[in-house]
Amino acid sequence: MQIAVLALQGAFIEHEHMLSALGVDSFEIRQLRDIQRPFDGLIIPGGESTVQGKLLRELGLFEPIRQAISAGLPVFGTCAGLLLLAKEIANDSRVHLATMDIRAVRNAYGHQLGSFDTQAAFAGIGEIPMTFIRAPYIGSVWADTQVLAEVDGKIVAARQGNQLATAFHPELTRDLRVHEYFVHMVEQHAKA
Ligand code: GLN
Numbered sequence: 001m002q003i004a005v006l007a008l009q010g011a012f013i014e015h016e017h018m019l020s021a022l023g024v025d026s027f028e029i030r031q032l033r034d035i036q037r038p039f040d041g042l043i044i045p046g047g048e049s050t051v052q053g054k055l056l057r058e059l060g061l062f063e064p065i066r067q068a069i070s071a072g073l074p075v076f077g078t079c080a081g082l083l084l085l086a087k088e089i090a091n092d093s094r095v096h097l098a099t100m101d102i103r104a105v106r107n108a109y110g111h112q113l114g115s116f117d118t119q120a121a122f123a124g125i126g127e128i129p130m131t132f133i134r135a136p137y138i139g140s141v142w143a144d145t146q147v148l149a150e151v152d153g154k155i156v157a158a159r160q161g162n163q164l165a166t167a168f169h170p171e172l173t174r175d176l177r178v179h180e181y182f183v184h185m186v187e188q189h190a191k192a
Pocket of ligand 1: 046047049079080083106107133134135136
């Protein structure tokens, strides 16, 4: 199994560390030629969604990645990655890959509460630590999108088919279980 990590900007190295702790091979996507090699899943890291969206378009990665996700490639977006997957962003006129039936609210926690740590239940896993950094939340989901976690009544994790999105950063904790959950999604898809 090979998992590609989008490495244009943001916290991508931390995802690579989580995958290697799970014994999963990964490589970085930095330019168009990097997606020529085969891979079974993709992680889109946190960072700045507008910058990542712009770089994806400029590097010619936008369309091939959007098509691969639409065709069923398992993808895991954290924070800015969630914003890149969202079909709607409440407070941004621009959407990006727009493959997931969620409506995100950008920088949703305001400046005072920009960053915080908490713990909450994640469906199928249990109580996990959650680190939020100028995070979005998910205002609503539709179609077959399932809510996986909520904090203070706000949706912070969701899944739709092979797409997983978290508003928080599991890669900034020591808890490997959300990455393990994604690796299982990739395994299931590879077997199907
Ligand atoms: N606020 C960032 C954005 O809008 C996301 C923050 C993050 O990824 N930690 O893209």
